[in-house]
Amino acid sequence: MSDGFVSVRNLIKTYKMGETDVHALNGVSLEIERGTFNVLMGPSGSGKSTLLYMIGGLDWPTSGSILVDGEQIDQMDENRLANYRRDKLGFIFQSFNLVSSMTAEANIGFPLRFSGIKKNQRLQRALALMEQVGLEERIGHKPTELSGGQQQRVAVARALVNDPPLILADEPTGNLDTQSGIVIMQLLEQLCKSGKTIIVASHDPRILNYATHRINLLDGQLVSDAQYQETLQHLG
């Protein structure tokens, strides 16, 4: 046994596309320590989102095991996975995924409804988180009244609402301008410094400036930094 916070063993994920099998993950093993900022690098189609979804308990692997904070999640049923996601995870997506009819406050407080938290407490929590991401004066705004960068900051606040130890982000700066992207990376860096474990899928090399660890994926397999550089050069 290892003492990794996230421990992935020989992970395989094969999608069936009609008659053909797509090998999205081809035997991935890795250890991630608590409190580290990990960047998952890889070109489009290399399996980054698939790996994040497996660690995030959004889908089951074909084979292999995933331990997070001492819990083996690959065998969990849907109910236990829902609890795991609520207690352990914050997920940030490229396209923000905010509910457009709800204010920032309601979007952030929404996950707390499932924990039976009362409206007033949800508001207090949302306010504190909006302050943390520097948007307290926008708490009553809906997504359409916010810029992309502001929407992603609301999404970061929502990911933090249950104070999860693990933050997963799938191309969180992919839809943002340069400056807004930097703000998101700095927020993630702050979260890492406050003790959270961060895994970010990205092909934006700027994020390497904020990371403590780098993971390279090519065609569903981990490769060294040197192998990664060499292969990408050959691809042009």
Ligand SMILES: Nc1ncnc2c1ncn2[C@@H]1O[C@H](COP(=O)(O)OP(=O)(O)O)[C@@H](O)[C@H]1O
């Ligand atoms: N639901 C799915 N059904 C079939 N194939 C999929 C599905 N999700 C991903 N894939 C395939 O798996 C591979 C890895 O995809 P993905 O994890 O999205 O890569 P990345 O996030 O690095 O772009 C790709 O070939 C993709 O087409």
Ligand SMILES: [Mg+2]
């Ligand atoms: Mg992806």
